Amino acid sequence: MKKNALIFTCIFLFINIICASNYDTLNLNKRKNTCYLVGFGGTVFAHTALSQLWYKDYPKSKFHFLNDNQNWLQIDKCGHAFSSYYLGVAGIEAAKWAGVPKNKQWKWALFGTIFQTPIEVFDGFSSGWGASTGDLVANSFGTILSAGQHAIWQEQKIKMKYSFHPTGYAYIRSNVLGKNWNEHLLKDYNGQTYWLTYSPIKKHKWIGLAIGYGASGMIGGEDNIWKDKNNITQDYSYMKRYRQYYLSLDIDFTQIKTKSKNLKTLFYILNGIKVPMPTIEFSKQKIKAWGLFS
Numbered sequence: 127m128k129k130n131a132l133i134f135t136c137i138f139l140f141i142n143i144i145c146a147s148n149y150d151t152l153n154l155n156k157r158k159n160t161c162y163l164v165g166f167g168g169t170v171f172a173h174t175a176l177s178q179l180w181y182k183d184y185p186k187s188k189f190h191f192l193n194d195n196q197n198w199l200q201i202d203k204c205g206h207a208f209s210s211y212y213l214g215v216a217g218i219e220a221a222k223w224a225g226v227p228k229n230k231q232w233k234w235a236l237f238g239t240i241f242q243t244p245i246e247v248f249d250g251f252s253s254g255w256g257a258s259t260g261d262l263v264a265n266s267f268g269t270i271l272s273a274g275q276h277a278i279w280q281e282q283k284i285k286m287k288y289s290f291h292p293t294g295y296a297y298i299r300s301n302v303l304g305k306n307w308n309e310h311l312l313k314d315y316n317g318q319t320y321w322l323t324y325s326p327i328k329k330h331k332w333i334g335l336a337i338g339y340g341a342s343g344m345i346g347g348e349d350n351i352w353k354d355k356n357n358i359t360q361d362y363s364y365m366k367r368y369r370q371y372y373l374s375l376d377i378d379f380t381q382i383k384t385k386s387k388n389l390k391t392l393f394y395i396l397n398g399i400k401v402p403m404p405t406i407e408f409s410k411q412k413i414k415a416w417g418l419f420s
Contacts, residue, residue, distance in 0.1 A: 164220075
């Protein structure tokens with residue numbers, strides 16, 4: 127929990143600083159230096175803090191890889207891609223503000239991979255974990271999605287978004303899935319949905335379509351059997367783990383016109399969240415229509 131919370135906090139702060147920048151009087155060189163300071167300085171600070179607050183409490187080992195690609199039906203990989211995507215978008219916005227030529231702005235999206243990769247190195251030297259090829263691929267996907275779109279179109283036509291709905295699974299195994307609402311947001315993968323959204327109507331670009339992916343029935347990473355703190359086996363294998371696919375509507379807050387810089391910043395940050403909208407769910411269990419789904 128500490129690790130995920132720190133990572134997402136750093137991402138949020140970086141995006142907020144870039145979007146809320148009001149240094150209009152700075153020349154382009156000073157703006158670029160400010161971006162380097164915030165981006166790379168913040169990365170060093172974040173990972174130094176992460177190594178002290180999280181990894182120092184766990185035994186070290188030789189660098190190794192761990193195949194965790196089957197865990198949580200890949201919902202955790204979607205989280206990696208989401209983080210890398212928005213760090214990439216923030217890097218592009220920083221490049222615009224710093225006056226970087228349009229044909230080179232996409233390169234700043236590499237910040238997403240630069241920020242995420244050291245975490246895999248830390249995991250690789252921890253005996254309880256290992257560097258994950260799946261995480262590295264997911265990180266790269268998020269970077270490619272942000273960098274590629276800007277290189278081709280100079281905009282993000284397809285956006286990644288996140289939504290969450292509470293589930294009852296966390297109360298079965300709260301030490302893994304979270305003990306309160308804040309922990310549930312990051313740890314209960316049953317309630318997380320990741321979306322790709324697109325606005326096809328040119329005259330009304332604020333409204334769009336979204337396809338989502340989620341999963342349910344997961345009490346553990348690979349299966350629903352574990353030993354509790356008293357070494358007693360808990361068997362919830364009767365709970366079926368299954369994938370969920372969604373088709374929904376979406377609102378693109380960045381397409382809402384406003385002259386207020388504060389509102390633009392707010393809309394930019396809110397745009398990473400998929401708001402509740404009418405949705406159709408497809409899974410092996412059922413096809414279900416939701417009046418509002420988040």
